[in-house]
Amino acid sequence: MIIYLYVKTHQKTNLKYLGMTTNSDPHAYSGSGVYWKNHLNKHGLDFSTEILRECSSKEEVKEWGIYYSRLWDIVESKEWANLKEEQGDGGRQSKTVREKIGRAGKGRTPWNKGKKMWNAEQRKSIGERNRQRGPQSQETIAKRTKKTTGKIRTEEQKLRSSVAQKGRKFTEEHKEKLKLAAQSRTTPSWNKGLTSSTPSATAKQYVITNLETQIAVEIISLRKWCLENGINYQMFHRNLRQGKSYKGHSAIESNYTQLPS
Secondary structure (H helix, E strand, C coil), X not given: CCEEEEEEEECCCCCEEEEEECCCCCCXXXXXXXXXXXXXXXXXXXXXXXXXXXXXXXXXXXHHXXXXXXXCCCCCCCCECCCECCCCCCCCECCXXXXXXXXXXXXXXXXXXXXXXXXXXXXXXXXXXXXXXXXXXXXXXXXXXXXXXXXXXXXXXXXXXXXXXXXXXXXXXXXXXXXXXXXXXXXXXXXXCCCCCCCCCCCCEEEEEECCXXXXXXXXXXXHHHXXXXXXXXXXXXXXXXXXXXXXXXXXXXXXXXXXX
16 A cells, blocks of 8 residues: 655645645545645645655654654644644644634634524423433434444544633533533443343343453443443443453453353
């Protein structure tokens, strides 16, 4: 697989963008940077492409990406659209990231412009309908999980989220609400009062194997078992889906009620 390291130059504004792509036609590929894409939307897809390197690995792309990023100072220079060094998988944020994102967003029409916002009575009515609707079905939850599973946010998406969150200040009342919400998530309502061997209508059964002692136990509710054994549930579950072990333990889903003798 060839990874192209390129420089794109807008023909009307002369703004440049350093990037990489595995696209078979790097000249047709427009680029993925937030500021660069907004610039193209505003000024048109009129750019030229210069191929700097044809790399055979991510390590090679990272090496040359950092080299050219610092050679031309693309992070701080106003001649470049890059918000961070090109490393193939993210990089250093610039001091002017917020300014560039702000400039890129100028002129956009707010999503709620001209829309009538809900009054207190409407919000109360909507809340009541949602409460009457009850919890989502397992089928709905499965569909939503399938839709989002495996999706990885781009570095640009992470950057925008980070910038949006910086500088936010919460009141003491808000902090207390967040604290209570986090505590309730630690022990889900459907899992309260359960132990790792208590049957549950929603929890799946697993066989957990200690790879050091080769001792296997059957449990119900992986989240509860992780909580009791001091293991990060999210990391364990992610490795489980990838067929990997975590912290010396492996797990497989079980359809039987007791371990075979």
